[in-house]
Amino acid sequence: MTAPARSLVHDRLATLADATRCRLLLAVDGRELTVGELCQALQLPQSTVSRHLRVLADADWTMSRAEGASRWYTLSALLDEHARDLWTLVRASVEVTPAALQDLARIEAVVADRRARSEAFFADAAGEWETTRTSLYGARSDLAATLALLDPRWIVGDLGCGTGVLSAALAPVVRRVVAVDASPAMLEAARARTTAFENVDVREGTLEALPLDDASLDVAVLMLVLHHVAEPLRVLREVRRVLRPGGRILVCDMRAHEREEYRAMMGHVWLGFDETVMQEWCVQAGFTNVRYLPLPVDTSVSGPAMFVLTAEADAIDEVILPGANRWRVQQ
Numbered sequence: 001m002t003a004p005a006r007s008l009v010h011d012r013l014a015t016l017a018d019a020t021r022c023r024l025l026l027a028v029d030g031r032e033l034t035v036g037e038l039c040q041a042l043q044l045p046q047s048t049v050s051r052h053l054r055v056l057a058d059a060d061w062t063m064s065r066a067e068g069a070s071r072w073y074t075l076s077a078l079l080d081e082h083a084r085d086l087w088t089l090v091r092a093s094v095e096v097t098p099a100a101l102q103d104l105a106r107i108e109a110v111v112a113d114r115r116a117r118s119e120a121f122f123a124d125a126a127g128e129w130e131t132t133r134t135s136l137y138g139a140r141s142d143l144a145a146t147l148a149l150l151d152p153r154w155i156v157g158d159l160g161c162g163t164g165v166l167s168a169a170l171a172p173v174v175r176r177v178v179a180v181d182a183s184p185a186m187l188e189a190a191r192a193r194t195t196a197f198e199n200v201d202v203r204e205g206t207l208e209a210l211p212l213d214d215a216s217l218d219v220a221v222l223m224l225v226l227h228h229v230a231e232p233l234r235v236l237r238e239v240r241r242v243l244r245p246g247g248r249i250l251v252c253d254m255r256a257h258e259r260e261e262y263r264a265m266m267g268h269v270w271l272g273f274d275e276t277v278m279q280e281w282c283v284q285a286g287f288t289n290v291r292y293l294p295l296p297v298d299t300s301v302s303g304p305a306m307f308v309l310t311a312e313a314d315a316i317d318e319v320i321l322p323g324a325n326r327w328r329v330q331q
């Protein structure tokens with residue numbers, strides 16, 4: 001460890017050889033404060049605070065950042081080892097002085113005042129908060145943000161991707177999205193929507209014979225698709241094939257309903273699915289830990305109530321039986 005040049009040590013000592021600068025440095029150690037807040041906390045005129053802050057900044061003891069009309073000051077994060085040691089020593093003597101203890105009490109009041117401003121807003125705005133939130137940040141920005149919890153290493157299949165709404169939402173947070181659909185018109189829209197994402201692979205294909213290798217997905221999503229397929233169990237088996245053991249399926253669809261007109265209006269093959277049938281099919285298709293959750297009913301929409309199902313792909317061994325037929329046996 002090389003000692004700093006003599007003049008640097010003297011400069012540093014000179015900067016700290018002032019009680020006001022030490023109080024300021026103590027105030028911004030571990031927190032950010034504005035000049036106004038520092039004036040309030042240390043009960044000093046703005047000219048005094050600004051003058052000393054300039055000295056501290058010139059000597060690289062503090063750093064600051066602008067935010068709108070405010071500037072926030074804090075102890076520099078780039079102090080070298082010697083400066084840090086020197087400040088630790090000085091701090092130990094300064095922080096126990098009556099002036100520093102009073103400063104600290106007033107800093108806590110300043111910070112509490114910031115909190116109070118936000119609390120006062122919410123006390124008044126509780127009734128309108130959701131409207132304000134939607135107009136500022138969008139209807140469900142919370143759910144978009146929650147997608148960041150997904151594992152960034154995952155390859156996700158958006159099976160029956162339609163116009164690619166979900167693929168576009170998933171692309172920024174996972175390794176790759178394979179979007180599959182049988183409809184050329186839907187695929188064209190999906191390609192247009194996901195063109196900015198290099199990790200979205202849009203493929204034409206059916207859910208009954210997915211254009212995917214065995215065990216090539218970590219997660220498969222069937223979003224509002226299952227009620228359209230002719231043989232759901234067959235599709236679930238095919239999805240199991242393309243998932244790695246331990247991979248997960250997510251099915252979101254309608255709960256069993258009685259709206260016969262949907263068959264003619266929208267080509268629905270099935271009038272939703274209840275828990276018993278989904279549990280049964282998933283187990284038969286080679287899934288375990290099946291969880292069927294009814295989604296909260298949204299009173300502002302006209303469609304039937306929905307469910308979401310998650311399940312885990314069971315371990316499957318592939319064996320070659322006499323006659324060279326390939327069979328899969330579930331363990």
Ligand SMILES: C[S@@+](CC[C@H](N)C(=O)[O-])C[C@H]1O[C@@H](n2cnc3c(N)ncnc32)[C@H](O)[C@@H]1O
Nearest residue numbers: 160161162181182183186206207223224225228
């Ligand atoms: C109701 S849309 C849902 C699209 C999308 N998942 C969403 O949430 O917006 C159903 C999609 O599944 C596709 N689809 C239906 N049956 C299919 C099958 N057997 N194979 C591949 N795609 C299918 C349709 O072409 C359509 O794009």
